[in-house]
Amino acid sequence: MEFKNIVVAVDGSEASQEALNHAVELARQSKCALTGFFIIDGGWPDFIGNDWQSSKGARQEFLDYIFKEQESQAEAARMQFEIAAEDINDRRFSILAGDPAEILIAQANAADTGMLVVGQRIFQVSGRPSLRSLSKRLVAKATRPLTLFP
């Protein structure tokens, strides 16, 4: 089976390494484009929405801190992608922001996604406990070919 574009979710941790290696191999064999992406989780303001006592400054300092953490993780993801895919000419990496579940599902249904390759524990480094069930939600809603790695 030939693909025009292999899309892989990368988070800079071991959770995405196997999926990334597979996506790179698939892109090599199919001689197609490889797209990697990381998602900066935009769900944190809502996640701490129950906290009504923090001063505006303390709340903002916390959100800035979490954002900075995720930016570092995004850079680690970019490095992981560049190292694994260095011999693929048609490659690109993007950093997206928003709800990881919504963005992953959108990628799994995008017309230009030949195949989406994802590790089951993807984006758990971003923290929120509900991200543990990302792959389950993805399987239920993906319409494009999808490969999940443990």
Next chain:
Amino acid sequence: MSDTGFFQKLPRALPGLALIVITMVVIRNWLEPWMTNAVVFGTKGWLVKVTHLNYILLGIIMGMLYRNVVFGGKMPDVLSDGFKLSRLMIKTGIILLGSLYTFNAIVQLGSMAIFLIGGFVILTIIMVLWFGTMLGLDRSMIGVMANALSVCGVTAAVATSPGVEAKASHVAYAIATILGFGILTMFISPFIGHALGLSDLQYGAWIGTGILNSGQVLAAALAFNPNVAPGTAVSVAEIWNIMRVISIPFAVFAVTVWYWSGKEETEGGKRKGLGTLLVEKFPVFVIGFLGMVFLTSMGAFGDVGLKGGPAASETIKMMRLWMTWIFGFGLVGLGGYIDFKELRQAGGAPLKLGLIVGVTKYVLALVVVFLIKDYLVAI
């Protein structure tokens, strides 16, 4: 996010606010009276007498249902700005709550609260540092859990995380654990309080000390006794809660000192001094609350209606009525921030540590309140 003022944001907040207001109006005018009169299992008012569901708990439940059932796990954008205002409503309610106290009452209640809160904060921090190390948890995770479990839940986790280099996943699991435990205790505490025949003072002191998260302290107090007046559960529990909030900068300082002890500081030193922490982390609404106490003590609103004194003035009565509505609105909104997906997925060592320390603190606070009941002075 655009940095716009309150009045620019207000039109966007209207749909969410309207839903909150309509929900509380329906609960207070129709649902609660219906539950009070409904005959279930042959008993009139069984739903209220046995489940202790009053407008406060019903409001939180409705908020949770909106998010998790009606809207499938996420508040629609059109409503989210209105729900964000729930934080402002609760802060406003707490500031108005200052009208329940004179300075004398604050000194009486506050001195008891300092004794209990101070003791429990120190004891809980020590317990978390010890248990956390025994469970092999990461130092930054232990630091976040120490303050979240000892001071006031999510607020303390938010204040502590940057200073102890907490990873996002550590903070998230700590918050989910604290919230889950807080919600559980919010529903069971009124049962226990009524079953044990606790007075408002004993109950307020217990939950003000034993419940981990501040939103749930407020809700559990109003669920036990929805009246807002001097000597009611909410008037006691909130003094305890304010003592906890005031201790945040000190607890953050202590835990960051522990975290950085024997550790090389990076990026020019992240540890902040106590003065800086006091400026950055001190919740401004406490000053508003104290300002209200000052005005009340000066007689700006007329008689407060303390036990044995003259009846409360009409202004004070009206302010208390407003407070019940403001808290009702605020807690519907707060319910909308409780995401079952996040709570269901919490687990691992943070949950274990949270349960061990949380249950110990909750039970121990009840035991201590019983032991010192003769020293607790009603206002």
